[in-house]
Amino acid sequence: MNASSAAQTPAPLVLFVDDEADELIATRYLLEAHGIGPVATLQDPREAMAFIARTPPAMVILDLIMPHLPGTQLLLRLVREYPALPVVVMTASQDVETAIGCMKEGAFDYLVKPVEESRLISSVRHALEVCTLRRHVGVLRHTLLNQKLKHPEAFASILTRHNKMISVFQYIEAIAESPEPALITGETGVGKEMIAEAIHRLSQKSGRLVTVNVAGLDDTMFSDTLFGHMKGAFTGAEKDREGLITQASDGTLFLDEIGDLTAASQVKLLRLLQDGTYYPLGSDIPKLNRSRIIAATNRNLQQLMTKGIFRQDLFFRLSSHPLEIPPLRQRADDLPLLIDFFLQEATIAMDKPGLRVPAELYTLLSVYHFPGNVRELRALIFNAVARHRFGPILSMESFKEVIQTQRTAPESDCETEPDNSPCLEIPGRFPTLKDAEGYLIREALRRAGNNQGIAATLLGISRQTLNYRLSGRARSV
Numbered sequence: 055m056n057a058s059s060a061a062q063t064p065a066p067l068v069l070f071v072d073d074e075a076d077e078l079i080a081t082r083y084l085l086e087a088h089g090i091g092p093v094a095t096l097q098d099p100r101e102a103m104a105f106i107a108r109t110p111p112a113m114v115i116l117d118l119i120m121p122h123l124p125g126t127q128l129l130l131r132l133v134r135e136y137p138a139l140p141v142v143v144m145t146a147s148q149d150v151e152t153a154i155g156c157m158k159e160g161a162f163d164y165l166v167k168p169v170e171e172s173r174l175i176s177s178v179r180h181a182l183e184v185c186t187l188r189r190h191v192g193v194l195r196h197t198l199l200n201q202k203l204k205h206p207e208a209f210a211s212i213l214t215r216h217n218k219m220i221s222v223f224q225y226i227e228a229i230a231e232s233p234e235p236a237l238i239t240g241e242t243g244v245g246k247e248m249i250a251e252a253i254h255r256l257s258q259k260s261g262r263l264v265t266v267n268v269a270g271l272d273d274t275m276f277s278d279t280l281f282g283h284m285k286g287a288f289t290g291a292e293k294d295r296e297g298l299i300t301q302a303s304d305g306t307l308f309l310d311e312i313g314d315l316t317a318a319s320q321v322k323l324l325r326l327l328q329d330g331t332y333y334p335l336g337s338d339i340p341k342l343n344r345s346r347i348i349a350a351t352n353r354n355l356q357q358l359m360t361k362g363i364f365r366q367d368l369f370f371r372l373s374s375h376p377l378e379i380p381p382l383r384q385r386a387d388d389l390p391l392l393i394d395f396f397l398q399e400a401t402i403a404m405d406k407p408g409l410r411v412p413a414e415l416y417t418l419l420s421v422y423h424f425p426g427n428v429r430e431l432r433a434l435i436f437n438a439v440a441r442h443r444f445g446p447i448l449s450m451e452s453f454k455e456v457i458q459t460q461r462t463a464p465e466s467d468c469e470t471e472p473d474n475s476p477c478l479e480i481p482g483r484f485p486t487l488k489d490a491e492g493y494l495i496r497e498a499l500r501r502a503g504n505n506q507g508i509a510a511t512l513l514g515i516s517r518q519t520l521n522y523r524l525s526g527r528a529r530s531v
Contacts, residue, residue: 261305287336
């Protein structure tokens with residue numbers, strides 16, 4: 055028996071069972087050279103079950119034609135006793151019926167010797183990915199059933215009490231230690247980088263988090279920034295340069311604004327994710343990627359794929375663990391918490407202690423759409439504190455100015471008008487101006503909690519004008 059269990063390493067263990075010593079050595083060397091492993095090898099199939107019980111692997115590579123215990127019998131035992139364990143059969147038998155039989159019995163894949171290197175690497179990586187995802191699905195199910203965070207301190211910098219955000223935190227706890235990529239989506243200002251930081255903190259990785267905004271990088275700059283270059287690779291390359299992937303070794307590489315990546319750079323990133331290797335500019339020697347990839351975007355990748363701007367295969371590679379961060383307008387119950395925190399932060403920074411916000415500010419901001427989300431809310435508070443001059447109560451004027459000048463049309467799937475102004479879908483009977491006015495006033499009052507001042511702000515009119523219209527003295531147009 056020649057077994058190397060590497061029991062103390064967190065990397066997924068691969069077990070290879072084959073009676074040919076040369077095959078064991080060559081395959082083990084190949085897999086570990088591609089960053090797969092550790093790899094344990096067994097020459098006697100009779101020892102496999104005891105080894106697996108003692109040192110559970112993430113997957114098994116199994117030969118069929120072996121003395122003492124045929125691989126077909128061992129496969130049946132593995133599938134019966136460890137149904138979640140992927141088993142890749144690798145044998146010299148080209149018999150179609152044997153291959154079909156193995157797959158029916160539960161083999162994950164069937165490879166015929168001699169196996170092309172890329173085919174073997176791809177099959178093993180796929181099996182490891184499936185094993186990892188199954189494990190994290192189990193962890194996620196357990197976490198969601200418990201409805202509690204195991205590490206709330208990891209999210210201390212993200213102020214929220216909203217259920218959707220807590221669910222995101224629970225999902226992060228479940229997938230943080232996974233080696234698979236994560237894709238964070240959400241509008242500008244929702245805190246995608248803070249989410250990436252939380253994932254990294256919980257990942258238990260010894261390396262650091264390295265962040266790069268890929269928007270605006272052409273293909274050469276993208277390659278140089280991520281992969282680095284060798285001396286003489288291009289004019290001005292006077293010495294070797296280490297890329298950010300190397301700096302993020304044993305840590306996390308966070309690629310922000312991934313939706314703006316050029317087509318050529320998308321191909322290179324896809325190869326990095328598929329093969330786990332990359333080439334510094336000017337080098338023909340591949341280097342192994344030892345970082346976990348997290349990507350983020352505020353763009354709709356589904357729409358970009360439909361238009362042929364973003365690659366489907368890259369999207370599916372990146373989104374092994376998708377996280378969608380809800381916008382602030384869907385988290386109105388977080389507003390008081392955030393407003394009070396930013397107010398305290400602003401008063402300390404500008405040395406204006408004792409300021410308070412009027413109660414109606416919470417209602418006013420609860421009906422605002424916040425295109426800039428949490429980042430915009432912070433800017434609004436800081437702007438209001440900076441402009442404040444007298445009294446302990448913060449003025450609402452600066453907030454009203456923003457709400458009145460940054461109106462957006464209701465979302466609609468209809469096409470725009472020839473002058474690029476948004477159209478408005480009106481189902482059923484076309485309303486009269488009087489109908490529309492009555493509806494808008496009632497809706498504004500409902501959203502404002504019957505606060506006429508806030509309702510007037512939403513309607514873009516003065517409070518006096520609103521009172522005039524409510525009193526029924528307005529003349530028909």
